[in-house]
Amino acid sequence: MHRFANPARFLRLAKVILPWSNAVAALCLGAGLYFALLGSPADYQQGESVRIMYVHVPSAWMGMFCYVAMAVFSAMALIWKHPLADLLAKATAPVGAAFTFLCLLTGSLWGKPMWGTWWAWDARLTSMLILLFLYFGYMALVNAFDDPERGHKAAAILALVGAVNVPVIKWSVDWWNTLHQPASVVKMGGPAIDSSMLVPLLLMAVGFKAYWISILILRGRAEIAAQKVRIIRMAQIHAAAQGE
């Protein structure tokens, strides 16, 4: 892990990974969308609207996964002062927020025909909404300081504090009697859905993860470049001040 604290090494590794993650994302999302929209049967209860699930469920997984990743990066940054972990945590936040929003949006589009309502205040939905606000808080805090270093540190602590929400989301359907159905893919005794539906679901999930890796690399690169620009500018100002 500490090997990759060196930005140059990270950039070299990123160059190798990026084409692969792009290809995996494109292939999995393409195949997943084909199976989700055309190549899978309609549900006997939900009809065609079950197809929303192929976006909704992986988005929800990603929303939580990105938060956990952000919290782990933040912990790494605070404990080992790992310089890249800060940047990666910051790069993950908008992706996680976008997926969380997508999850809430597709959920309400599905909820209208199925539950007869766009929104219900049950534990799963509410805790997911709080997750979205935690992402917003993180992103606001990271950018609230003149010194970017200070923003990273403060936001890292916030990410760790907010991590208490993740297990609450995960088990909210078991702890409370919710409108949202309990877990059916990851549970004891194997998944409770048919393989014709499981395959597109997993393809979409893998595609989303690969997409996240690509975005992480691109944003990480951009952050490193921005830091270089900042340092060069500072050096120029310093040189100009010396010359006078």
Next chain:
Amino acid sequence: MNRFFEVVRRDLRLALRQGSDSVMVVTFFVLTVVLFPFGIGPEANVLERVSAGVLMVTALLASMLSLDRLFQADYEDGSLELLVLTPAPLGMVVAAKMLAHWLTTGLPLMAAAPVLAVLLHMHEDGFLTLLAAMALGTPVLSLVGGIGAALVLGARRGGVLLSLLILPLYVPVLIFGVGAIDAAVQGMSAKPHLLILAAMLAAALVLAPWASAAALRQALE
């Protein structure tokens, strides 16, 4: 332990001599609650239904508005750096400041709440539970809010930012506080809700001063 009470005494003395802070918090609480009968109409049954929620939400907002004085003034005049430099563990100093904050905001809010509950026609079965829920809930607000107050030190537009950071974390207190009062009014046991509030207080009591101390160290680095 002496140092702990020394910091509590110092903060209380500052709050009392500077005067109006606690009064302002309670005034905000009373005024906002009084707005609701104008907003939703004076029917007793409607007010009774929403009374628990209105009281908890406004208490939460009042507590949040007073958070900036937890560290901000000390940060600006430099005394926070001296507090960090004292030989006492920083977590303990922070816990003392949070206790002082609760004594000057949470406690007055608790005192004002039953009077306002009468104004909102809350059923009298709910009064004791209201006090219990606030006694367990408002310290959590001071503890968790302290983390936010420490995080936004030196930030641009710290006040608005603080509410964005802290309000999502306040939601559990609100849910279980109102849940307890509603259960008591409907003749059910409020105990499970109160126990969860107590568990949150126990967890926050241990973790919040520690997280807040970490945030203060970053702010003063």
